[in-house]
Amino acid sequence: MPEPVLAAVVPEVIRDNLPFLAAGFAMTLRLAAVGIVGGSLVGLLLGLLRHAEIPVLSRLAALYIEIVRGTPLLVVLFVCYFAIPALAGYRTTAVAAASLGFVLFIAAYLAEDVRSGLRSVPSGLVRAGLATGLTRWQAFRLIVLPQALRRIIPPVFSQYVRLLKFTSVASVIGVRELTGSALLVNAREFQPVAIIATAAVTYLVVCSGLSLVGRLLDARLSIRT
Amino acid sequence: MSYQFDWSQVWQHRDLILDGLLVTIALSVAALVPTLIVGMLIGTLGASTSRAGRVAAGLYVETMRNVPLLIHMYVWYMALAFLRLPAFLCAVLGLTLYSSAYVAELVRAGIAAVPRGQARAAAASGLRPWQVQVLVVYPQALRIVAPSLASLASQLVKDSSLASVIAVAELSYQAGAIEGQTFRTFEVYITIAVLYIALVLLISFAIDHVPGLRARRPIARIADA
Numbered sequence: 001m002p003e004p005v006l007a008a009v010v011p012e013v014i015r016d017n018l019p020f021l022a023a024g025f026a027m028t029l030r031l032a033a034v035g036i037v038g039g040s041l042v043g044l045l046l047g048l049l050r051h052a053e054i055p056v057l058s059r060l061a062a063l064y065i066e067i068v069r070g071t072p073l074l075v076v077l078f079v080c081y082f083a084i085p086a087l088a089g090y091r092t093t094a095v096a097a098a099s100l101g102f103v104l105f106i107a108a109y110l111a112e113d114v115r116s117g118l119r120s121v122p123s124g125l126v127r128a129g130l131a132t133g134l135t136r137w138q139a140f141r142l143i144v145l146p147q148a149l150r151r152i153i154p155p156v157f158s159q160y161v162r163l164l165k166f167t168s169v170a171s172v173i174g175v176r177e178l179t180g181s182a183l184l185v186n187a188r189e190f191q192p193v194a195i196i197a198t199a200a201v202t203y204l205v206v207c208s209g210l211s212l213v214g215r216l217l218d219a220r221l222s223i224r225t
Numbered sequence: 226m227s228y229q230f231d232w233s234q235v236w237q238h239r240d241l242i243l244d245g246l247l248v249t250i251a252l253s254v255a256a257l258v259p260t261l262i263v264g265m266l267i268g269t270l271g272a273s274t275s276r277a278g279r280v281a282a283g284l285y286v287e288t289m290r291n292v293p294l295l296i297h298m299y300v301w302y303m304a305l306a307f308l309r310l311p312a313f314l315c316a317v318l319g320l321t322l323y324s325s326a327y328v329a330e331l332v333r334a335g336i337a338a339v340p341r342g343q344a345r346a347a348a349a350s351g352l353r354p355w356q357v358q359v360l361v362v363y364p365q366a367l368r369i370v371a372p373s374l375a376s377l378a379s380q381l382v383k384d385s386s387l388a389s390v391i392a393v394a395e396l397s398y399q400a401g402a403i404e405g406q407t408f409r410t411f412e413v414y415i416t417i418a419v420l421y422i423a424l425v426l427l428i429s430f431a432i433d434h435v436p437g438l439r440a441r442r443p444i445a446r447i448a449d450a
Contacts, residue, residue: 066422067418067422070379070422070425070426071421071422072384072387073383073386074386074387074389074397075386075397075400075414075417075418075421078397078400078401078414079414079415079418082404082410082411082414083410083411083414083415086410087228087411089228165291165292165293165294166293167293168293168294168296169295169387171295172389179293179295179296179299183299192299192303192304193304193305196296196299196303196304197304199296199299200296200300203291204292207291207292211291
């Protein structure tokens with residue numbers, strides 16, 4: 001964008017503090033990326049456990065999912081930042097605690113999506129696979145899992161977008177992500193309208209972009225029945 | 226583990242915890258009522274035959290739900306501080322604008338799931354347009370989305386914890402205050418986590434056991450035959 005246009009659109013207080021805010025924005029993206037990757041792995045594992053009906057493990061996974069889904073993210077972050085380190089006797093940083101909290105939190109929601117995806121695959125497909133000579137594991141890996149994952153793209157991406165928004169809560173435990181940096185800049189400059197509006201628009205653009213990616217992926221990969 | 230448990234400190238502050246719990250419930254109810262009303266209106270607009278109406282509803286939904294709830298709260302509390310709204314009202318406004326976008330999407334999907342023939346048959350039998358909506362479309366649409374609305378209500382209860390950042394003295398806020406005095410980190414946060422889980426379980430219990438709230442299959446598609 002040419003300089004004059006930038007000057008007309010972006011308030012001065014934002015341009016003055018741009019490197020600081022950009023660093024915060026980078027931290028937001030980093031937290032979201034860690035949460036999405038880690039949460040997806042843990043969520044897939046929990047969802048598989050729930051689906052597999054292994055006596056004790058499946059019940060434990062169900063209990064974990066229920067507990068986390070009943071707890072606000074803010075409390076999950078407090079537990080990861082204060083309670084678990086106090087109990088287990090280790091030191092942590094706000095960024096590490098927030099990352100852990102996001103992974104543990106979003107995994108519980110993703111696990112339920114994975115489970116409903118696995119359940120939605122018609123059992124006839126598995127039987128057909130077994131009839132062609134696949135082993136149970138092959139039938140699961142080659143038939144059930146790919147179809148299940150392709151079916152759950154919309155709910156999974158809405159969880160990803162939710163996580164991206166929820167990274168703002170990390171500011172409460174002192175992480176300098178976009179919201180945290182915006183609050184610090186505001187404490188110095190005291191121009192809340194421009195600063196909060198800039199943060200809001202930034203989140204709006206990034207979250208809309210991520211949900212657009214989800215819709216495009218879904219349009220390409222989903223299985224319409 | 227070298228951590229010494231001491232639950233007596235939590236018990237000593239039970240009055241603060243109870244206060245916080247009551248504020249959490251009050252805030253949730255105060256936000257849930259306008260959330261449902263606004264969500265119904267926007268959702269109906271989104272399902273209407275008017276193209277402009279659908280575009281407007283879509284814009285509202287996309288804008289409101291792609292901005293983090295925390296930012297919604299800061300908008301009312303900080304950016305619009307010159308309005309001098311009480312913190313509780315800021316939290317209600319933030320929760321309402323944010324959650325109503327989700328309700329609107331649900332209501333829109335619910336209305337779309339009611340067979341078209343139902344509304345046509347009702348109109349043909351001489352009902353006025355508003356009677357068609359209120360007597361024929363809404364009862365069926367709401368039954369279809371009732372389970373999702375219920376989980377949205379428990380989502381709202383958990384989301385209300387973010388009001389603590391704008392100094393509404395609800396459960397999470399009181400937890401922080403007690404923790405600051407007693408340093409019984411683990412005990413305090415586990416206690417409020419249990420209370421949130423209890424609230425969420427209470428909501429899902431109510432949905433399962435109060436007649437009329439439970440989801441039922443939409444009425445058979447006679448009118449589409």
